[in-house]
Amino acid sequence: MSEASPAKAYALHLGVIALLFALSFVLPEYHHGLLARIMVLAVFAMGYNMLFGYVGLLSLGHAMFFAAGLYGAGFAVIHLGWNVPLAFLAGIACGALLALVIGLLALRTTGVAFMIVTMMFAQVFYLVILYFAAWTGGDQGLVVPQPARVLNLGATSLDLTNPTVRYMSALALFSIVLLITLAVVRSRYGRVLVAVRENEERTKMLGYDTFSNKLIAVVVSGTICAASGAAYALLFGYVGSSLASVQYSILPLLWVLLGGAATTLGALIGTVFMYYVIDIASGYTSAYLLIVGIALILLVLFFPKGILGTIRQRWLGWLP
Amino acid sequence: MHFGPHLLLAALEGLVTSAVLALTALGLSLVFGVMRVVNVAHGEFFMLGAVLAWAISTAIPGHPTVGFLAALVIAPLIVGAIALVAERLVLRRLNYNPEATIVATIGMLYIIQQLALSFYGPEARPVEPPFSYRILLPWFGYSGYKLSIIAASALLLVLTWLVLTHTKIGLIMRATQYDSETAQAFGIPVDRVYAGVFALGAMLAAIAAVLIVPISQAHYLMGQDPLLLSFIVVIIGGLGSLRGTVVAAVLIGLSDGIISVFFSPTLAKIIATMLVAMVLVFRPQGLFGQASR
Numbered sequence: 001m002s003e004a005s006p007a008k009a010y011a012l013h014l015g016v017i018a019l020l021f022a023l024s025f026v027l028p029e030y031h032h033g034l035l036a037r038i039m040v041l042a043v044f045a046m047g048y049n050m051l052f053g054y055v056g057l058l059s060l061g062h063a064m065f066f067a068a069g070l071y072g073a074g075f076a077v078i079h080l081g082w083n084v085p086l087a088f089l090a091g092i093a094c095g096a097l098l099a100l101v102i103g104l105l106a107l108r109t110t111g112v113a114f115m116i117v118t119m120m121f122a123q124v125f126y127l128v129i130l131y132f133a134a135w136t137g138g139d140q141g142l143v144v145p146q147p148a149r150v151l152n153l154g155a156t157s158l159d160l161t162n163p164t165v166r167y168m169s170a171l172a173l174f175s176i177v178l179l180i181t182l183a184v185v186r187s188r189y190g191r192v193l194v195a196v197r198e199n200e201e202r203t204k205m206l207g208y209d210t211f212s213n214k215l216i217a218v219v220v221s222g223t224i225c226a227a228s229g230a231a232y233a234l235l236f237g238y239v240g241s242s243l244a245s246v247q248y249s250i251l252p253l254l255w256v257l258l259g260g261a262a263t264t265l266g267a268l269i270g271t272v273f274m275y276y277v278i279d280i281a282s283g284y285t286s287a288y289l290l291i292v293g294i295a296l297i298l299l300v301l302f303f304p305k306g307i308l309g310t311i312r313q314r315w316l317g318w319l320p
Numbered sequence: 321m322h323f324g325p326h327l328l329l330a331a332l333e334g335l336v337t338s339a340v341l342a343l344t345a346l347g348l349s350l351v352f353g354v355m356r357v358v359n360v361a362h363g364e365f366f367m368l369g370a371v372l373a374w375a376i377s378t379a380i381p382g383h384p385t386v387g388f389l390a391a392l393v394i395a396p397l398i399v400g401a402i403a404l405v406a407e408r409l410v411l412r413r414l415n416y417n418p419e420a421t422i423v424a425t426i427g428m429l430y431i432i433q434q435l436a437l438s439f440y441g442p443e444a445r446p447v448e449p450p451f452s453y454r455i456l457l458p459w460f461g462y463s464g465y466k467l468s469i470i471a472a473s474a475l476l477l478v479l480t481w482l483v484l485t486h487t488k489i490g491l492i493m494r495a496t497q498y499d500s501e502t503a504q505a506f507g508i509p510v511d512r513v514y515a516g517v518f519a520l521g522a523m524l525a526a527i528a529a530v531l532i533v534p535i536s537q538a539h540y541l542m543g544q545d546p547l548l549l550s551f552i553v554v555i556i557g558g559l560g561s562l563r564g565t566v567v568a569a570v571l572i573g574l575s576d577g578i579i580s581v582f583f584s585p586t587l588a589k590i591i592a593t594m595l596v597a598m599v600l601v602f603r604p605q606g607l608f609g610q611a612s613r
Contacts, residue, residue, distance in 0.1 A: 293430030296424065300423045
């Protein structure tokens, strides 16, 4: 893997961040807005990848962590009147707590049962949102009012509805999470996670407490997804149950599979690629779910390592 | 209406749900039991059955009974053929790897659903029941057709059980389920058994859908609820256990019918899903299944 080249890996990641920064000044307005959204969703995918790619746990319920951040931040602003940083932290805290509880329960199962259990917990979460429609707005959702989406930093205040501020905030979150992911993956702990994925019994035999390592991974993964959800609520101002539905548990899986599981940049590439495919296709047909379905099947059939996974295997062995 | 008759009505409605659910869940359970494949697209085979039933019964002129009976035969056959193609083209190439097949069947779910939306449309369309005889109970009249659903489902379940326990085909299927490698070593064409079981599972879902469609209209999203309920039934009954599946279907169908009459359906679903998740976490072999080998 990436033994020899820490400098190369960090240079690549910083280069990607610099490229995204530079794109902010050249992209036309429509793509500028789209890319801001894609970066926030790529954070969601990175959180998913942490668990699916590195630990090998396939969850079908990560929408609940995204939604926990979304509703945690949204409720804090709408119902409690908190300011933006506090609301963001509230969203993250909700996701972390939920991930801890779900992890403690779901990690008692393995394999197929883990997928079904996570899917069912996410379904319960979704139905609870619909049931308490008085607070959550049901399937209509809630809109975070524009005056509440202003970040006050002493003398200056940043309006999160301004496209440039929004883009830079999304980029900041994306960069922080990307570098954290890279650091975690390259750390001792990251290697233990990969060991659990490759052979859990043997890792256990070597004296590692695999359960708590997996639990930490679930919490880290859930927290990152919640950060993405909280940012989504604050930057795009919409908090709705459709973002908690099964489909939003499947999408990060698709993005990660496409970009390449267990690659740090795969989440971004997969999200950009799929988002644009759907965006372009929806210009011709409303049947974009058909494309999602066909992409899923083709990926598992012919391309199980994804774009970056294949590149790493063929040419660039040092890719993290 | 007094409480007693109201409860009886709820129980009857619950039994109809159970009957359809048992057939659908049996399909899911067979596929999981024999092939170890979790078929997320199972609900879409159910939906296809209903949609095809509408198409067939409207295409055939004359008395509704003729159209319905034709649908009952043709719709499951078409769905079975589609499942067979999907199995050959996708699942077999994935070597029935549990995780890859889940992702692939999610893909099938989206494809089938979207195609149904494109070609059938977003409307819910009714199918006329083959007969409309009402049975008069002392407190209320009850649709004779609904009672015949229960009878038809029971008949099919007994038939499946007989096939599984008393025929050569059943023996081959059970051998494959018990240990596919040894079965292969003894000359059982495991490959073809898998294909047959996958088609059979889809056909059971389609039959269930044709039976229910005269009471609950065909719609392109109608596969979602049966999928979730079938999962619940299969898990409660123990993955791959036929008797458990039937018992659990009756249990879930009755309680769903009764809870939905007296409480909010969303709340009923929340409680049921939560309970099932807990069963999976703390008793993974199901309430009736034996500990896994």
